[in-house]
Amino acid sequence: MNSRRPTIVSLIILSLIVVCLPAGLLFGSVDLSASEIIDALCGNGSDMTRFVVVETRLPALITSLLAGAALAVAGLLMQTCFDNPLAGPSIMGISSGASLGVAVVMMLGASYVGIWGNFAIVAGAFAGALAVLLILMLFSAVVRSAEMLLIIGILVGYLTSSVISLLNYFAPERAVHSFVLWGMGNFNSVDLSVLPYFAMLCMLFIAMSFPYIRSLNALLFGVEYARSTGINVSVIRTGLILISGALTATVTAWCGPIGFIGLVIPHIARMALVSSNHRTVLPVTVLAGALVGLLCQILSVAPSMFMSGSIPVNAITPIIGVPVIVYVLLNRRKLLYFN
Amino acid sequence: MKAVECKNLSVGYGDKVVLSNINFELESGVLAVLIGANGSGKSTLLRTLAGLQLPLSGTVSLGGMDISKTSQRALAKTRAIVDTARHGGGALTVVEAVAVGRNKSLSLFGRMSKSDKEAVAAAIAAVGISDFADRYLANLSDGERQKVMIARAIAQDTPVIFLDEPTAFLDVAARIETMKMLGRLSSQGKTIILSTHDIAPAIARADRLIVVDRDRHSVAVGTRESMIESGALDAAFRRDNVHFDASILDYR
Numbered sequence: 001m002n003s004r005r006p007t008i009v010s011l012i013i014l015s016l017i018v019v020c021l022p023a024g025l026l027f028g029s030v031d032l033s034a035s036e037i038i039d040a041l042c043g044n045g046s047d048m049t050r051f052v053v054v055e056t057r058l059p060a061l062i063t064s065l066l067a068g069a070a071l072a073v074a075g076l077l078m079q080t081c082f083d084n085p086l087a088g089p090s091i092m093g094i095s096s097g098a099s100l101g102v103a104v105v106m107m108l109g110a111s112y113v114g115i116w117g118n119f120a121i122v123a124g125a126f127a128g129a130l131a132v133l134l135i136l137m138l139f140s141a142v143v144r145s146a147e148m149l150l151i152i153g154i155l156v157g158y159l160t161s162s163v164i165s166l167l168n169y170f171a172p173e174r175a176v177h178s179f180v181l182w183g184m185g186n187f188n189s190v191d192l193s194v195l196p197y198f199a200m201l202c203m204l205f206i207a208m209s210f211p212y213i214r215s216l217n218a219l220l221f222g223v224e225y226a227r228s229t230g231i232n233v234s235v236i237r238t239g240l241i242l243i244s245g246a247l248t249a250t251v252t253a254w255c256g257p258i259g260f261i262g263l264v265i266p267h268i269a270r271m272a273l274v275s276s277n278h279r280t281v282l283p284v285t286v287l288a289g290a291l292v293g294l295l296c297q298i299l300s301v302a303p304s305m306f307m308s309g310s311i312p313v314n315a316i317t318p319i320i321g322v323p324v325i326v327y328v329l330l331n332r333r334k335l336l337y338f339n
Numbered sequence: 340m341k342a343v344e345c346k347n348l349s350v351g352y353g354d355k356v357v358l359s360n361i362n363f364e365l366e367s368g369v370l371a372v373l374i375g376a377n378g379s380g381k382s383t384l385l386r387t388l389a390g391l392q393l394p395l396s397g398t399v400s401l402g403g404m405d406i407s408k409t410s411q412r413a414l415a416k417t418r419a420i421v422d423t424a425r426h427g428g429g430a431l432t433v434v435e436a437v438a439v440g441r442n443k444s445l446s447l448f449g450r451m452s453k454s455d456k457e458a459v460a461a462a463i464a465a466v467g468i469s470d471f472a473d474r475y476l477a478n479l480s481d482g483e484r485q486k487v488m489i490a491r492a493i494a495q496d497t498p499v500i501f502l503d504e505p506t507a508f509l510d511v512a513a514r515i516e517t518m519k520m521l522g523r524l525s526s527q528g529k530t531i532i533l534s535t536h537d538i539a540p541a542i543a544r545a546d547r548l549i550v551v552d553r554d555r556h557s558v559a560v561g562t563r564e565s566m567i568e569s570g571a572l573d574a575a576f577r578r579d580n581v582h583f584d585a586s587i588l589d590y591r
Contacts, residue, residue, distance in 0.1 A: 083427070211447040216444050217435075220428040224391060229442040229495065230415030274475075276430040279449040339429035339477035 006208030006280040009272045013086050013287040020294050024061045025053060057189070059195045060297055062079070064187040066202040067251045068261055068293015069286045071127040075262030076269070076285045080216045080278070081240040082140065084150055085222075085338065088263030089248035092153030093132045095259070096160040098252035099183065101128025103148040103164045105169045106179050118194055118254075125245065125253035132156055137238070159161055173228070176331040185256040187297045194254070201250045206286060208243050212236065216278040261296075261322030265289045267328050276337040292320060341404045342367045342499055342530035343388065350380065350387040356395055357383050358551065360497075363560035365532070366549060367498060370525035370543040375551030379506035379544070382503060384551065384558065387532045389501040401499055415443055418499040419492035421485075423507050424503045427475030427524075433487050436476055438460055438473050440494035462494035466520055475536040480590075482513030489520065493529075502533035518544050539589040542572075550575050 025037050032040075032054050038044035040053035071089060078087040078094075079204045087094050105124035132153075139152050168176050182189070190198045215236045218226040227233045251258060268287040270276055297315055301310040341364045348361040365371055375381040386392045388399055390406040397438070399406045401417045408463035409417075419440065428436055438445065441455045443473070451459065463472050466486040476484060485505055492500045508516040518540045525531045526547065532549075535541045542548065544562055550559045550571045559571035566572050573585040581590045 050383075064545050119514050213449040214442055214447060217431075217439050217449055220426065220431065221423060221436075221439065222422075222426040225420065225422065225426070227411055228389070228391065228415060228420045229440070230412040230417075231442065232411060260384060274430060276428065277449075320489075335430075336475050336477040337427065337430035339427075 005251070005275075006284065007046070007272055009284055010287055013284070014293050017291050017294060019293070020298060022062060024294060024298045025057050026058055028052065029300045029308070029310075031305070040178075045155055052227050055147040055192050056314070057301075059155075059190055060301075061294060062195060063190040063198065064293040065290040065299035066199055066293070067187060067255050067258065068265075068287040068291070068296070069206060070202045070247040070251050071262040071291025072265035072269075072285045072292070073209050073282070074247040075264075076217075076278075076282060077209055077212070077240045077244040077264040078262070080219050081237055081244070081268055082149055082239075083219070084147070085267070086150055086263065086325075087153075088260075089129075089244065089252075090257060090259040091157075092136060092150065093155075093157030093160060093294045094153075094248045095252050095257035096157040096164075096247060097130075097132030098125040098129040098249045100160040100164055101125050101131075101249075101258045102126075103167050106182070107167050109177050112125065118197075122253040128160070129245045129249035129252065130242075132160065133241050137241055137303060140237075142164065166187075167326065181254045183314075185258045185314035187293070187300070187313060187319070188310075189256075190254050193202055198250070198254055202236060202247070204336055205243055205247045207251065209240075212240060212243075213278045213282060215284075220225050221277060230336075231283060256314070258296075258317060260317040260325075261289060261292055263326045264321040265292060267324060268292075270337045271328075271335065274336060296300055296320070341365060341400070342369065342402060343526070343532065344398075344400040344403075346398045346400075348387070348399060349395040350383050351395050352456045356556070358556050358558055359396075361397070361558045362474075362501075363549070365556070366529055367530055368525055368528045369546045370522055370529070371531050371532045371547040371549055372545035372573055373532065373549040373551070374538060374541070374572070375534075376553045377519070379551040379553035379575070380556070381551050382492060383536050384549075385501060385503055385532070388532060389418055389420050390411055391420070391559070412443070415496055415497070418501060419495035419497045421492050421500065421502040421505055423486045423504045429475060431476055433463060433468060433472045433474055433490075434459060434477075436487050437490045437494050440491035441496075443495075444533070448576075458496060459494050462490040465493050466490045470553065482510065482517070483509045484515060485509060485513070485552075486520070489517070493507070493524070498528075499530045502531070504536065506535055515540055539587065543589045546573070553577075 036045055037053050040049045045328050075088040079085055101124035102121055135156055138154055140149055143149050197231045214249050218229050218231055223233050265288050266285050269281050269288050273280050273284055296313050299316045300313050304310045343365040345361050345363050345572050346528050349356050349359040351357040373381055373385055387394050393407055437459045438451055444455055463469050468486050506517050514537055522544045548566045550566055552574050567585045576590055584591045
C-alpha cells in the first residue's frame with residue numbers, strides 16, 4: 001500500500017468538507033448573499049439573518065457532519081464485528097429498533113420541546129436500538145452464517161416496522177404527523193440549544209471506537225484467530241455492538257432513521273484507501289461519513305431555493321448509496337478487501 | 340519443563356468422546372506431526388492441545404500451564420495457531436497482516452513500536468517473504484499466503500506453534516518448502532505441532548509422530564522408527580486397506 005495514500009485521501013476529504021461548508025450556508029429557502037452570511041457569522045447583520053445562518057443553517061450543517069460520521073462508524077464496526085460487508089445500522093434493523101423506541105415515546109406524547117422531551121426521545125431510541133442489538137447478539141451466538149444473521153436483522157426490521165404501523169394506526173393524528181416527518185430523516189431538527197449534547201454524544205461514541213482498532217484488525221481473520229491472539233472476543237464484540245448501537249440511537253433520536261450512510265461509507269473508505277486496516281479505515285470512515293452527511297444536507301435544502309421546503313434526507317441517501325453498493329456487489333472478486 | 344504435556348486426556352464434543360486416555364510429552368524444539376484418517380479426531384485433538392476447545396477430561400499443559408485454568412491472554416503468550424481457513428484481510432499488506440500477530444504488544448490504536456517493527460521484519464524474513472512485504476494478501480498465491488500466516492505466528496513470539504494442515508492447497512514445491520521452514524523453526528527452539536495429510540514429507544522431517552487410531556479411539560506417540568515398529572502407522576488407515584511402506588515412508 002502507498003504509505004502516503006491515507007494522508008492524501010484524508011486531505012482530499014477535508015478539502016471537500018471545507019469547500020462544501022460555505023455552499024451549505026448559502027443554500028436555503030431564504031436568499032442570502034455571501035457577505036450577509038459572513039456578517040451573520042461575525043455577529044453582525046439583521047436578527048433575521050443571524051437567526052437563519054447561526055441558529056438554523058449552521059447547526060444543521062454541523063449536525064449533518066456529526067450524524068454522517070457517527071452512522072458511518074456504526075456501519076464499519078458492525079461490518080467487521082458481524083464479518084458481513086452488508087451489515088449496517090439501517091440494514092440490520094438497528095435504526096428500525098431505534099425508530100420503534102422513538103415511536104413509542106412520541107405516541108405517549110413526548111416531543112422535542114424541553115430537555116425532558118429530548119431526553120425521553122433519546123432514551124426511547126437507545127432502548128429500541130439496544131433491544132434489536134441484543135436480539136442480534138443472541139442470534140449471533142447460535143447462527144454462525146453471516147448471511148443468516150443479516151436476514152434475521154432484516155426480519156427484525158420488518159417486525160419493528162409492523163409494530164410502528166400498528167402504533168401509527170391507533171395514535172392521535174398529531175403524533176402520527178410528527179412521527180412520519182421524523183421518519184423521513186432530517187438534519188434540521190437539532191437546534192442550537194441541543195447541539196452541544198448531540199455533538200458531545202456523537203464525538204464521545206466515535207472516540208470510544210478508536211481503542212478497538214487492534215481488535216478489529218484481528219477480527220478480520222475470524223473470531224477463532226482473534227481469540228487465539230489473546231482477545232476476549234465476547235467482551236470486544238459486546239463493546240463494538242454497544243458503541244454502534246449508541247451511535248445509531250443518538251443519530252436516529254434526533255435526525256430520524258437515516259438509511260445507507262452506515263452501509264456505504266465503510267466501503268468507500270476501504271476502496272479509497274485500498275486497505276482494510278482499521279488504523280486508517282476508521283479515521284477515513286469518520287471523515288467520509290461527515291462529508292457524505294454534509295452533501296446529503298446540502299442536496300436536501302438546495303431545492304428550497306426554487307420551491308417551498310426541503311426534501312427529506314432519506315430521499316437522497318439511496319441515490320448516493322445504491323450505486324455504490326451495486327458497484328461493490330458487482331466487483332466483489334476484484335475488490336481486495338473481499339479476498 | 341515440557342513444552343506440551345497431556346495427562347489422561349479425552350477429547351470430543353459435548354458428551355461424545357472422540358479420543359481418550361491420551362498421555363504424552365513433547366520437549367521444546369520438537370517438530371511433531373499429527374497423522375490420522377479423516378474423521379479420526381485429528382483436528383479435535385489439535386484444537387484441544389491448542390486450547391481452542393476444552394478437554395472432556397484430563398489435562399493439557401503448555402509450558403507447565405494447565406490450559407483449562409489459563410486465560411486466553413496468557414495462552415496467547417504461550418502458543419500461536421495457523422489454520423487453513425481463508426478469512427478476509429485481503430486488503431492488508433503482508434506487513435500489516437503479520438503485525439496482527441503482535442496484537443498483545445501493539446498500542447490500543449494498532450501502532451507498532453520499534454521492537455514490533457523489528458519482530459515483524461524478522462518473522463517475514465524467517466519465512467523468506469521479505470521481497471513481497473508490501474504486497475496485498477489478496478494478490479498472493481496460496482503458498483505465499485500460508486507463509487504469511489506462519490510469519491504471523493512467528494511474530495506472536497510464542498514457544499509453541501500449532502498448525503492445522505499447513506500444506507493443504509499447496510503445490511508440491513510449496514509443501515516441501517513449508518516443511519523445511521517448519522523444520523528450521525523447530526531447530527531454533529520452537530515447538531511445532533502440525534496436522535497433515537501430506538504424510539511422506541512430514542514423516543521425513545518429524546521428530547515425533549502423533550498417530551491417531553480411528554478404530555481404537557486412541558493415540559500413539561513416538562519417534563518415526565518406534566511408530567513403524569509398533570505398527571501404529573499401519574493401524575492409522577487400517578480400514579482403508581492401505582499399508583505403511585517404511586521404505587518410501589508413505590502409505591500405499
